[in-house]
Amino acid sequence: xxxxxxxxxxxxxxxxxxxxxxxxxxxxxxxxxxxxxxxxxxxxxxxxxxxxxxxxxxxxxxxxxxxxxxxxxxxxxxxxxxxxxxxxxxxxxxxxxxxxxxxxxxxxxxxxxxxxxxxxxxxxxxxxxxxxxxxxxxxxxxxxxxxxxxxxxxxxxxxxxxxxxxxxxxxxxxxxxxxxxxxxxxxxxxxxxxxxxxxxxxxxxxxxxxxxxxxxxxxxxxxxxxxxxxxxxxxxxxxxxxxxxxxxxxxxxxxxxxxxxxxxxxxxxxxxxxxxxxxxxxxxxxxxxxxxxxxxxxxxxxxxxxxxxxxxxxxxxxxxxxxxxxxxxxx
Amino acid sequence: xxxxxxxxxxxxxxxxxxxxxxxxxxxxxxxxxxxxxxxxxxxxxxxxxxxxxxxxxxxxxxxxxxxxxxxxxxxxxxxxxxxxxxxxxxxxxxxxxxxxxxxxxxxxxxxxxxxxxxxxxxxxxxxxxxxxxxxxxxxxxxxxx
Numbered sequence: 001x002x003x004x005x006x007x008x009x010x011x012x013x014x015x016x017x018x019x020x021x022x023x024x025x026x027x028x029x030x031x032x033x034x035x036x037x038x039x040x041x042x043x044x045x046x047x048x049x050x051x052x053x054x055x056x057x058x059x060x061x062x063x064x065x066x067x068x069x070x071x072x073x074x075x076x077x078x079x080x081x082x083x084x085x086x087x088x089x090x091x092x093x094x095x096x097x098x099x100x101x102x103x104x105x106x107x108x109x110x111x112x113x114x115x116x117x118x119x120x121x122x123x124x125x126x127x128x129x130x131x132x133x134x135x136x137x138x139x140x141x142x143x144x145x146x147x148x149x150x151x152x153x154x155x156x157x158x159x160x161x162x163x164x165x166x167x168x169x170x171x172x173x174x175x176x177x178x179x180x181x182x183x184x185x186x187x188x189x190x191x192x193x194x195x196x197x198x199x200x201x202x203x204x205x206x207x208x209x210x211x212x213x214x215x216x217x218x219x220x221x222x223x224x225x226x227x228x229x230x231x232x233x234x235x236x237x238x239x240x241x242x243x244x245x246x247x248x249x250x251x252x253x254x255x256x257x258x259x260x261x262x263x264x265x266x267x268x269x270x271x272x273x274x275x276x277x278x279x280x281x282x283x284x285x286x287x288x289x290x291x292x293x294x295x296x297x298x299x300x301x302x303x304x305x306x307x308x309x310x311x312x313x314x315x316x317x318x319x320x321x322x323x324x325x326x327x328x329x330x331x
Numbered sequence: 332x333x334x335x336x337x338x339x340x341x342x343x344x345x346x347x348x349x350x351x352x353x354x355x356x357x358x359x360x361x362x363x364x365x366x367x368x369x370x371x372x373x374x375x376x377x378x379x380x381x382x383x384x385x386x387x388x389x390x391x392x393x394x395x396x397x398x399x400x401x402x403x404x405x406x407x408x409x410x411x412x413x414x415x416x417x418x419x420x421x422x423x424x425x426x427x428x429x430x431x432x433x434x435x436x437x438x439x440x441x442x443x444x445x446x447x448x449x450x451x452x453x454x455x456x457x458x459x460x461x462x463x464x465x466x467x468x469x470x471x472x473x474x475x476x
Contacts, residue, residue: 145431147411152346234344
């Protein structure tokens with residue numbers, strides 16, 4: 001299912017990150033980075049709340065707007081009942097929709113916001129997402145200080161908060177269309193190989209988008225998936241080739257492999273993940289390239305693994321989903 | 332695409348873990364731990380003039396305290412990541428799992444946090460430890476060994 005938008009633009013974005021992201025190759029491009037995972041708070045959950053709150057603060061400051069001028073804020077995160085978002089946006093007093101789509105929350109939010117702006121129900125909207133490496137570890141895996149060795153295929157949850165302001169007046173980046181993905185199940189059940197769980201969802205959404213828009217894979221200057229990691233990228237390439245005969249060439253990359261230096265930051269293993277991973281890379285690195293016209297057409301395919309430890313222990317497979325947004329440079 | 336075909340793609344893209352290097356490191360670290368434990372036990376036995384059984388208990392307590400302390404100080408997980416099971420198969424692994432879970436939940440308070448959660452990982456060891464103790468104890472009792 002693909003929606004075309006004629007009147008939705010990106011007004012501004014903001015990124016706040018933790019220490020690992022600061023040490024990565026994009027470290028100098030973020031609006032603010034912290035050297036400590038506690039971010040001056042008492043718990044990692046509070047730290048995540050703070051990351052999200054600060055990203056909205058910085059966004060409003062950059063866009064020179066007060067919270068009263070914002071029609072809607074859409075947000076989500078990985079913590080149970082998306083609580084980091086609720087606490088993080090409380091003080092802004094803006095009408096709010098909470099959404100969950102794991103690591104593809106950001107593109108889901110952009111599609112919802114764009115649809116409402118396109119139909120003139122609202123003038124503008126903020127989409128915010130956050131994730132924190134250690135609050136996720138605690139919720140999904142082992143205790144933080146527990147030294148269970150992680151397999152090489154595992155990814156590293158990004159610590160950060162990222163927000164985007166969408167509007168209905170012309171700017172340099174246009175949200176051209178959005179494709180809503182379907183839930184995919186390939187019977188995968190390895191929580192330490194998220195790339196394998198999600199690659200199929202990315203593939204299906206890319207194919208659906210190309211079919212709906214009657215475009216070729218080479219139409220885009222860049223197709224950037226969410227957080228498949230280095231091995232997930234290989235799986236997606238093989239899947240698209242085997243199933244649809246589509247070759248992903250040099251115009252393909254993955255946010256998870258870009259946010260960290262996989263050769264130097266060895267402990268991230270296959271790459272970054274989490275709801276903040278894809279927006280941090282896109283807002284800080286890809287969007288400026290679109291603004292300058294270096295990249296004219298970009299397809300952002302964020303991917304999410306929909307699972308909980310309870311369902312894994314009850315022997316259910318890990319489901320995945322992916323939503324895509326197409327961005328165009330307006331010059 | 333069938334699930335089994337997808338699995339084939341996933342398997343062909345799976346990174347190879349270096350099992351041989353991991354085993355050698357675990358073997359060496361585990362071995363050194365054993366030697367160190369024995370020296371410590373001898374030290375207690377001769378310094379405090381106690382039986383070898385008591386000295387072994389003191390040695391175990393020392394290991395538990397050190398594992399808990401190093402976990403709380405935040406670097407034991409990095410050692411385990413390097414040394415793999417060589418460092419946690421002995422009693423240190425149990426202490427490490429209890430301590431790390433307890434640390435995670437300290438903000439939720441002493442009852443609903445630490446009390447409820449510190450045996451999150453180690454709980455099953457205790458449960459099945461007791462179950463097997465009862466089972467094998469009964470066998471010994473009935474069999475008269």
